[in-house]
Amino acid sequence: MSLAVLHSRALSGMAAPPVTVEVHLANGLPAFAIVGLPEAEVKEAKDRVRAALQNARFEFPARRITVNLAPADLPKESGRFDLPIALGILVASGQMPGDELDDYEFAGELSLSGQLRAVRGALAMTCAMHRAGRDDGRKRGFILPAANAGEAALVAGASILPAASLLEVCAHFTARGAEGRLQRYRATPAVAAPAYPDFADVKGQLQARRAMEVAAAGNHSILLVGPPGSGKSMLASRFPGILPPMDEEQALESAAVRSLTGGFDAAQWKQRPYRAPHHTASAVALVGGGGTPRPGEISLAHHGVLFLDELPEFQRAVLEVLREPLESGRITISRAARQADFPARFQLIAAMNPCPCGFHGHPNGKCRCTPDIVRRYQGRISGPLLDRIDMQMPVGSLSPAELADQAPGEASVAIAARVGQAFARQLQRQGVSNSQLAGSAIDVHCRPDDAGAQLLQTALARLDWSARSYHRVLKVARTIADLAGQAQVGKTHVAEAIQYRRGFQGP
Structure with missing residues (x-):
């Protein structure tokens, strides 16, 4: 047989479209051509495959070899096609039977010795493969490098067959009995206990701690404004430890995104990601992109926390890219061809600090920044971006008595318990977190009582809020009521929510 057909997957964002690998051997001068819009890494597979086959003691056919990666208009990148190309050559040259090829999909990069190396996006490919199956409805097995087996096996019900080398894969198809065939990966991930710092380490800052609890309970964004050393970064680093646990679907989505960069460890299964990019990060680093689009920091923080310290120090163009994903929860990267x-x-x-020196409004009066300097510094954060941040909380300096206090604060476990109960009420009532409510759902679930509505109307008129700010205050008030176990949003809940909207003050 001079033609072999195998199945693999490409990556296009979070999608993993199917790729048919067709290998044809013809008479003529020896040549090796790969067609089907391959990028440089795929073209280099010719040299890796040749060396791997020869070092595995197979014969490399001295014929005209054509490899077609279909569909032809889908760009192909990375070394994941090495394994199916090598197997296709062996089947097409008669060195290996190909009767069972249609029962499997293949992905793996080959070393020159024939060992299989890990590939990016194994989890995303496994999800797509498990959803699709064959034309007759049966599910295919997935043969991939052993280093990727742990993350691929997170897809419940998927048939994962890890291999360490090309020889092991060939033995699987040539074995006459169970001996020598690849074994299905059945190990469960050894989930490590989250190593988040504890809120018990935070001294004082009762108002800021309360604001962080409200933000965690309703999935609200929050801006902490205060002088250096007041504990802003300390509060943020402990925030993931009080968030509600992820369900299976959320955990799979988060892991699949991180798998696209090759940086996911199966031991981090169901742990909230925490991303803290430096303020020198570019817009592409934050949003994602490149010739072959890859996820940026905001996608790597999916179902987790994105912490931006020293917010005004980020370039303005970088911060503005946050506006759309804060609203939609998705980011679309467009290029000319894809x-x-x-x-x-x-x-x-x-x-952020309130001014360049950081001590604007400090009780000891040490700030020497002029009102114009303070205004310019705070003006680095645009109004449209501020409007999309649910809570804006001032964080004051600690007093000497608070610093000297040796008693630990409330632990993260206790806070997380209250947050979990409030979040469960939201899911039972509306199916999503309060921050995701939109349109008529806000009127249905966040309607305050008469006293609360009157207070909110007064604040709206005096503070000149936009309609977006009005709705975000309502959603924060709904979360505060959930923490209190109240079905009705009352005046006290609205009053507290209003205070969380006034932390960013001018000079």
């Missing part, structure tokens, strides 16, 4: 869509349902925690 488009990639990534999820970005992250929780934004931002921190």
